Amino acid sequence: MTDISTQMLELARRAKTASRILRAMPTEQKNAILLDTAERLQAARAKIQEANAQDLAEAKERGMSAAMLNRLELSDKVMAEMVQGLSEVAALSDPVGEIADMARRPSGIQVGRMRVPLGVILMIYESRPNVTIDAAALCLKSGNAAILRGGSEALRSNLALAAVFHEALKAHDASPDCVQVVPTADRAAIDVLLEQETLIDLVIPRGGEGLIRAVTAKSRIPVLKHYKGVCHAFVDESADIDKAIRVVVSAKIQRPAACNALEGLLVHQKIAPNFLPKAAEALHKEGVKMLGCAASQQFSPHIEAAADEDWGREFLDLTLTVRVVADMDEALTYIERFGSNHTESILTESYGNAQRFLREVDASAVMVNASTRFNDGGQFGLGMEIGISTSKLHAYGPMGLKELTTQKFVVLGQGEVRA
Amino acid sequence: MTDISTQMLELARRAKTASRILRAMPTEQKNAILLDTAERLQAARAKIQEANAQDLAEAKERGMSAAMLNRLELSDKVMAEMVQGLSEVAALSDPVGEIADMARRPSGIQVGRMRVPLGVILMIYESRPNVTIDAAALCLKSGNAAILRGGSEALRSNLALAAVFHEALKAHDASPDCVQVVPTADRAAIDVLLEQETLIDLVIPRGGEGLIRAVTAKSRIPVLKHYKGVCHAFVDESADIDKAIRVVVSAKIQRPAACNALEGLLVHQKIAPNFLPKAAEALHKEGVKMLGCAASQQFSPHIEAAADEDWGREFLDLTLTVRVVADMDEALTYIERFGSNHTESILTESYGNAQRFLREVDASAVMVNASTRFNDGGQFGLGMEIGISTSKLHAYGPMGLKELTTQKFVVLGQGEVRA
Numbered sequence: 001m002t003d004i005s006t007q008m009l010e011l012a013r014r015a016k017t018a019s020r021i022l023r024a025m026p027t028e029q030k031n032a033i034l035l036d037t038a039e040r041l042q043a044a045r046a047k048i049q050e051a052n053a054q055d056l057a058e059a060k061e062r063g064m065s066a067a068m069l070n071r072l073e074l075s076d077k078v079m080a081e082m083v084q085g086l087s088e089v090a091a092l093s094d095p096v097g098e099i100a101d102m103a104r105r106p107s108g109i110q111v112g113r114m115r116v117p118l119g120v121i122l123m124i125y126e127s128r129p130n131v132t133i134d135a136a137a138l139c140l141k142s143g144n145a146a147i148l149r150g151g152s153e154a155l156r157s158n159l160a161l162a163a164v165f166h167e168a169l170k171a172h173d174a175s176p177d178c179v180q181v182v183p184t185a186d187r188a189a190i191d192v193l194l195e196q197e198t199l200i201d202l203v204i205p206r207g208g209e210g211l212i213r214a215v216t217a218k219s220r221i222p223v224l225k226h227y228k229g230v231c232h233a234f235v236d237e238s239a240d241i242d243k244a245i246r247v248v249v250s251a252k253i254q255r256p257a258a259c260n261a262l263e264g265l266l267v268h269q270k271i272a273p274n275f276l277p278k279a280a281e282a283l284h285k286e287g288v289k290m291l292g293c294a295a296s297q298q299f300s301p302h303i304e305a306a307a308d309e310d311w312g313r314e315f316l317d318l319t320l321t322v323r324v325v326a327d328m329d330e331a332l333t334y335i336e337r338f339g340s341n342h343t344e345s346i347l348t349e350s351y352g353n354a355q356r357f358l359r360e361v362d363a364s365a366v367m368v369n370a371s372t373r374f375n376d377g378g379q380f381g382l383g384m385e386i387g388i389s390t391s392k393l394h395a396y397g398p399m400g401l402k403e404l405t406t407q408k409f410v411v412l413g414q415g416e417v418r419a
Numbered sequence: 420m421t422d423i424s425t426q427m428l429e430l431a432r433r434a435k436t437a438s439r440i441l442r443a444m445p446t447e448q449k450n451a452i453l454l455d456t457a458e459r460l461q462a463a464r465a466k467i468q469e470a471n472a473q474d475l476a477e478a479k480e481r482g483m484s485a486a487m488l489n490r491l492e493l494s495d496k497v498m499a500e501m502v503q504g505l506s507e508v509a510a511l512s513d514p515v516g517e518i519a520d521m522a523r524r525p526s527g528i529q530v531g532r533m534r535v536p537l538g539v540i541l542m543i544y545e546s547r548p549n550v551t552i553d554a555a556a557l558c559l560k561s562g563n564a565a566i567l568r569g570g571s572e573a574l575r576s577n578l579a580l581a582a583v584f585h586e587a588l589k590a591h592d593a594s595p596d597c598v599q600v601v602p603t604a605d606r607a608a609i610d611v612l613l614e615q616e617t618l619i620d621l622v623i624p625r626g627g628e629g630l631i632r633a634v635t636a637k638s639r640i641p642v643l644k645h646y647k648g649v650c651h652a653f654v655d656e657s658a659d660i661d662k663a664i665r666v667v668v669s670a671k672i673q674r675p676a677a678c679n680a681l682e683g684l685l686v687h688q689k690i691a692p693n694f695l696p697k698a699a700e701a702l703h704k705e706g707v708k709m710l711g712c713a714a715s716q717q718f719s720p721h722i723e724a725a726a727d728e729d730w731g732r733e734f735l736d737l738t739l740t741v742r743v744v745a746d747m748d749e750a751l752t753y754i755e756r757f758g759s760n761h762t763e764s765i766l767t768e769s770y771g772n773a774q775r776f777l778r779e780v781d782a783s784a785v786m787v788n789a790s791t792r793f794n795d796g797g798q799f800g801l802g803m804e805i806g807i808s809t810s811k812l813h814a815y816g817p818m819g820l821k822e823l824t825t826q827k828f829v830v831l832g833q834g835e836v837r838a
Contacts, residue, residue: 020755024779097778103800109789111799114777118811201811222641222812243834250836336439345830358533358829359516360443370528370832379837380530380828381522392537392620393641394813397828409799409816410777411764413789415662417669418798 004184008192011147011180012199015120018177019145023117027094029172030141036168038086041133044164045079051160052129059153071127072154082133082161085384089137092383095401096143099410108416113407117143119201121404122193123386124149124215126207129157135204136165136179138386142404145178147193147200152185159183194219204399206387224399226364226390228314229259229342231372234331234357235279236348237270243369244347245279251345251371253286257316259388260343260365260375264311264321266331267296272324276300283320292322312338328353332360339363341390343372364390364397423603427611430566430599431618434539437596438564442536446513448591449560455587457505460552463583464498470579471548478572490546491573501552501580504803508556511802514820515562518829527835532826536562538620540823541612542805543568543634545626548576554623555584555598557805561823564597566612566619571604578602613638623818625806643818645783645809647733648678648761650791653750653776654698655767656689662788663766664698670764670790672705676735678807679762679794683730683740685750686715691743695719702739711741731757747772751779758782760809762791783809783816 052074059072095115102112121144123135132148139146150158158181166176182189193200197220204224205215212225233251235244251262267276272295280290280300291306303322310321325331335344345367346357354368365375375398377385382400389395395403471493478491514534521531540563542554551567558565569577577600585595601608612619616639623643624634631644652670654663670681686695691714699709699719710725722741729740744750754763764786765776773787784794794817796804801819808814814822
């Protein structure tokens with residue numbers, strides 16, 4: 001075994017050992033650690049920003065883009081958000097130990113489902129070092145040991161943040177192994193970790209599609225991920241035109257780089273003559289570039305011709321595809337083909353069509369008369385989220401504390417045996 | 420592409436197409452198909468048993484063991500159980516479409532979680548052809564398309580059973596692609612299917628550890644599995660001795676070949692002098708061979724010395740390991756090391772120890788004063804089960820209809836947008 005193999009195996013084993021303690025850690029102890037970390041982060045701000053400044057300087061030297069440098073920076077604002085996040089996670093109710101569906105069975109035993117931590121969670125992410133604190137907080141609160149592997153360009157920042165978390169852990173009689181940052185930029189480290197299916201229970205990659213595909217291909221551990229967000233709005237024939245325009249425009253422009261921003265507009269042919277000229281005008285006014293089918297172009301000079309490869313593209317900027325469809329069947333078929341199981345919304349005043357859309361569309365969030373931008377843990381009431389899953393196993397949609405746990409069965413008997 | 424690749428890809432694509440219809444299939448239609456299949460199975464019994472007789476004859480010629488031949492046989496009793504199973508699944512309530520946790524958020528939108536099918540499920544199993552009907556029924560009822568791959572020795576039986584299911588599907592305007600049996604014994608077929616992560620949503624292997632490890636290693640699709648069941652009972656110092664003996668004896672002998680049968684007995688040192696002589700006598704009377712630690716051997720002449728490799732072994736017969744432990748901590752550590760996350764039971768009259776055991780033991784079912792044999796979908800009230808998962812992601816424990824579904828978020832709005 002190479003040095004890095006030995007080191008990573010050791011790290012994963014320590015996480016596994018810590019997870020056994022975390023499984024039974026009282027809520028008050030977890031909250032105390034989170035709140036203490038928040039306080040210590042404020043006190044250590046200068047030190048952390050110093051480490052971050054070194055990461056930034058090196059990244060700049062290597063020619064990192066301004067946008068990426070911005071993501072890497074632990075500004076005062078980002079530091080304040082981390083502190084705020086820690087208090088928010090402390091305030092969330094602890095999902096561990098909750099027992100559901102307890103019922104007595106004909107045999108006499110009582111059977112229920114108890115919510116328990118998954119065990120050890122490996123987070124692999126890019127750039128933003130604040131994920132280190134957010135992920136550590138969510139893992140700790142849900143009773144899981146965290147192994148955190150951020151971008152190599154953020155290693156100094158991540159280690160500085162983890163050091164603060166470790167101080168708080170130690171101050172509350174908890175092992176620093178509860179939260180570990182992979183202390184090397186060596187890519188071989190990930191490869192070793194992704195093979196530890198007996199030590200690590202879940203991998204969550206967050207970042208570009210390339211990172212996520214690479215992790216999924218290599219991992220022997222279950223992976224929760226979303227590749228991309230290609231979200232659509234379908235304006236049904238019965239839509240309220242003003243309401244539909246408001247929702248569509250906002251879903252596109254409110255934060256175009258987000259994964260839940262609108263990328264494609266589908267319009268029922270019967271409403272297209274009344275809806276599209278006004279909608280295209282409103283979108284154009286906001287600087288949105290529209291790429292449409294031939295039918296859609298009839299209704300507005302602002303709609304350019306779309307190329308074949310534009311359908312189903314994740315633009316992540318102010319570009320939108322526009323397509324006129326014959327009916328709801330065509331809309332559903334289009335979404336099935338070009339959607340990414342992320343977020344789909346129908347604009348309609350028809351009860352039946354709303355029900356059908358909700359039932360038949362396969363996406364982590366399916367909406368009626370609402371902006372796709374609502375697909376978010378905070379907006380959905382989960383508290384902070386650790387990511388959005390477009391995989392269907394275990395979690396589908398925003399992942400909060402509950403999604404970092406599982407349910408085991410518990411049986412309360414009085415000496416019962418099988419007949 | 421080879422012929423088998425083309426054929427399997429085509430089969431998986433047809434399953435995916437069928438899954439879109441199944442997603443929205445009314446409950447009455449699904450139930451009608453199940454009940455019709457039950458009727459048709461009875462009518463076609465002679466034909467099915469003829470196909471089964473050919474499988475049996477060929478297996479016998481190849482020297483298959485009597486136990487395996489027994490599993491392969493579609494006797495009148497097994498046929499009757501399949502018919503009964505179909506009616507039971509028809510009687511279960513349909514999980515699809517159920518909406519939970521619907522709540523209004525500060526933004527005005529209402530958010531809830533709707534239970535939806537996973538999509539396409541690939542079952543890989545050995546020998547018992549009745550799994551073909553059981554799995555098809557559970558997949559159909561939960562709105563999933565099924566791809567069924569049984570043992571090559573059961574191919575004729577499985578195809579005959581599927582043919583009956585197809586008649587019922589067609590008679591109720593449903594595509595036969597809802598339930599497909601892989602029509603070849605070629606092992607390359609599985610390899611191709613396990614790569615179709617865009618077409619197949621879940622793989623469930625059922626059979627020996629070898630099969631399950633091979634599937635897990637190759638699959639690019641999420642796998643739900645359990646490798647083995649190494650279940651323990653811990654007789655705590657406060658246990659009621661008669662109750663404990665009754666539970667331990669029954670858990671061991673009631674069906675020793677089952678995965679939830681008892682394989683290891685842990686005894687608190689304080690209760691050992693009173694418990695072990697009587698317990699060992701009772702077990703010995705039932706023909707149980709006991710392999711114990713040195714301390715345990717002091718208490719009964721029936722306990723032989725265990726070898727190192729006996730701890731944590733899945734015997735699947737009338738053999739049991741016996742170990743005296745110093746305290747609950749040692750019992751928990753032993754279970755953590757030698758258990759298989761399947762089923763663990765404590766015999767105790769102490770409230771605190773019961774609570775601690777329930778909280779700290781990591782197993783799909785954790786019990787107090789009850790036989791490990793209760794870890795079963797039917798006993799837990801899930802209706803029929805498709806297997807028991809000792810994986811923690813998505814499902815942990817017996818998997819019934821609910822475990823073959825996932826939850827997506829649904830949002831009901833009135834034109835809301837993000838601020």
